[in-house]
Amino acid sequence: MHQAALQLVEIYVFLLAGFVGFLVITRVPPLLHTPLMSATNAISGISLVGSVVAAGAGHSSVTTFLGFLAVVAATINVVGGFLITDRMLKMFRRAGPPGARGEAAKGEDR
Amino acid sequence: MHQAALQLVEIYVFLLAGFVGFLVITRVPPLLHTPLMSATNAISGISLVGSVVAAGAGHSSVTTFLGFLAVVAATINVVGGFLITDRMLKMFRRAGPPGARGEAAKGEDR
Amino acid sequence: MTRTLVIEATYLAASVFFILGLRSLTRPESARRGMQQAAVGMLLAVAGTLLHHDIVEYHWILAGLAVGSAIGWPMGMWVPMTAMPQRVAASHMFGAVAATLVGVAEYHKLGNGAWVARPLMGALGFEVLFGALTITGSFMAFAKLQGLVPGVPITFRGQNAANGGLFAVTVGLFLLLVLDPGAAWAFYLMVSLALVIGVSLVLPIGGADMPVVISLLNSYAGLASSATGFAIGNNVLIIAGALDGASGFILSVVMSRAMSRSFGNVLFGAFGQPQAAGPRGAEGLAVRSISAEDAAVRLAYARSVIVVPGYGMAVAQAQHQVKELATLVERNGGEVKYAIHPVAGRMPGHMNVLLAEADIPYDKLKEMEEINPEFPSCDVALVIGANDVVNPAARSDRSSPIYAMPILDVDRARSVIVLKRSMSPGFAGIENQLFHAENTSMLFGDAKASLQKLVEEVKQA
């Protein structure tokens, strides 16, 4: 029953999170669609929390090894994902006050 | 533990629902703010599901009576809320194709 | 087990329908169907609950449903749109009643707290606290709006101190209960005190500020039912409560902002008070009043008219006459638009509902940002029972209590006709220079009566 009750609640969590995702992401402008992709990659690295337990629980050499590989894979996404997302977002800048076009840009050229 | 575990999950449900509410309702145009108020009234009537159990569980005359009152109160909101919301929304209509102003309106006058 | 699954399924469906229902309110076209689906969701959830295995007898349930419907139906079908604010207040009260009673029943059932675990006690505590506070608070709001209680702020010396103490004690009781859920006396005392707090919170607030208060109470009611959800482990309750809470909170923010006031300012009523006494410093100034005939002529030949409805239109229930007049103007080839201020009237969207009721298409209802640039080029701005929302002092007069409140730039129109009964001020209780501007003419009288005259005259013209 416990397991079942929990899984029932978790269906709510899944659906609600889906709603949130839909509502938020439909509002991300095309300008940032590529960072969005790498951002979700980074976030998907959260499976690390599962992998870590598998790798550390020491049930059997098999599960430990699988866990180890999982940790590696997930870590790649976390580290790589957040780094590249930040790299990208760092590049986006606006030219002074909105509306100010060429002028502002010229001003800022290095 | 069971109770605790469940309540932990329910915090997620609460937070996520809050997010959804925030994201959705900030997008409701002022035009429909009054219907929105009555709509949430109607939805709040969902406490009926709690009241019904209290009224029907027959633990003691006290709980039953309290439950009965609760059912009455909640039902008022459900019935009244959905009815008036529908009444309001029924009234909102647009004048033909957007942009078509006075003309369209005249056409539709009864 | 399977039964539990069925019930849970209906709850899940209800939750989804509720969310989709609110989402549908983002577009007028989809709104109605969306809310009807939400109603279906509600039906499902209730039907599902009737299967609950704790339920041993049904007659009280059915009785409750019957009585509730008997009261709810007329409230839904016949309450006039102009009475919406009261209605909303009342229904927050009912919602809170339900939540609170369920909480009390639960507590009583569990051996008056004897068998209540601490986390559960926390949930129950929140439930009855917010619930009880909302019951009396909403009732006071209702009474003030309905005129059962004088709308003016009721204050007495040491009020804040008293409230503070009351509040402290209540919180203390709550903590004590979480430590010792069995302390029944504390539980019931806490509930009673919460009821008192509800009253004393709303008493000092002016009638016209009620809408903000109501929305805040809406979010409290929401929190109460979420707490119920936690207490009885029911997700659809948690979700519905959270949605309610969000909605109430957001709306009250919208209102305060449109009035350029802070919550604190609203709750501890900086205004709606002494100034409310009446107009001041207007003695010296001239007022041009105009006859229905002359006003009608101007309207008859106007190319572009902007109607600015306000609370007065609601009071006079003049929306249908507005529509009638507009139709005539349009027949004469004039264009009519409607300028809707976010806080015109007494609740958000008040004017929109009334005009929609008069069958005016909503794409003619313009929001403030959209319409303001059009005033300079409009021949006649027809102000119907609006006052504060068209008060230029908000732009110019730093000393004015409504300074910085965004307003409709009616004073920039070529000519302005104002329909109101007297020179008495609006809700903010302050003088309005617009009524003394020389492009403004006042057509005194009840809005409905005046509009009927105008309609007649325009027909002649």
Place this chain on the structure above:
Amino acid sequence: MTRTLVIEATYLAASVFFILGLRSLTRPESARRGMQQAAVGMLLAVAGTLLHHDIVEYHWILAGLAVGSAIGWPMGMWVPMTAMPQRVAASHMFGAVAATLVGVAEYHKLGNGAWVARPLMGALGFEVLFGALTITGSFMAFAKLQGLVPGVPITFRGQNAANGGLFAVTVGLFLLLVLDPGAAWAFYLMVSLALVIGVSLVLPIGGADMPVVISLLNSYAGLASSATGFAIGNNVLIIAGALDGASGFILSVVMSRAMSRSFGNVLFGAFGQPQAAGPRGAEGLAVRSISAEDAAVRLAYARSVIVVPGYGMAVAQAQHQVKELATLVERNGGEVKYAIHPVAGRMPGHMNVLLAEADIPYDKLKEMEEINPEFPSCDVALVIGANDVVNPAARSDRSSPIYAMPILDVDRARSVIVLKRSMSPGFAGIENQLFHAENTSMLFGDAKASLQKLVEEVKQA
């Protein structure tokens, strides 16, 4: 117990940070800080997990973290922006690998399914199914984009039949497992078949359609980690997975729409095929090619220039030269804007990132709807390695495979200069009349080289 609470708290915090992080991506100003907070959330969650009482030994964990970071760091720091599509594909693969392995480990741990309850088996099943399928699918996508595998669709007779059969068997095994979780052979067979399916799904799809596929795989990866969350009862996993899934799905819809194609059409590759052979029916038509000098003169004296970047700019990595040229034009008093087609390049937002990398302010990057009306009034439209997204056939030629795809109205500009290497077609593999219009001049050569010439010449001019 308290330990569990701490862990749960970190998970809760992480979930909130993730949502806020994605939300921050709705505004470029807030985006960076938001994602940094999300990273903090991730750190919290991982730190919390290390406290988990099931963990008995840490060296494998640390080893994994070390190796992973050693690989992830360079991938994050040095992968060129032009290689983003491959990179994204690769990281879907890693995500899926993690999810799948966790699933398999879980299954193996529980006595090879002997002690697996049915609901759990359901979750595990989904997890490894979606996971495995995504592993190989993403790998194939990666290989095609990286050129390790020929980008052209690989098809063979009876392919669909084969896939159908494969799919049916796999589903059958899944059902069997839910009935009898102990059937280890079925579990491992199912995983292997899922791996095969991943390959055979992506093989027949043309390289240029990969982005759509990648986004779909993104949502599968998301579902896989959500399933993991269900399996090990971890909410942050469920939430992150759901967010991923939503994002991937929405992006793939955006792309298909911007290409005015259906999923089905993309997945069962109606095009990117034979036509891809090369240009057709263009023999008769004239082509005006122009010298760098002449082009430079036109640009030097243009009042308004609209740059239209496309996949070619990415291939040539010419974004910095674009910026250089634009700066010169602006020095001469001309105005430069950038017209960004939603599917220009090979992934959503591809052009925006490249131009941002070249330090071009994003408020000069205009979306299609916004810029299209401006073409008629612009002196020079400078098309840099764009082809399909400026192909007028999409408006006019019903027979064209890209008919009804919304395009940039470059052909309406006063004059057009196109930078590309040859007359060979773009990804859709179709002829482009624009290159034969008489207000169009072709400047042949690698975009980077051509732009460098232009910069030199404009400096002289």
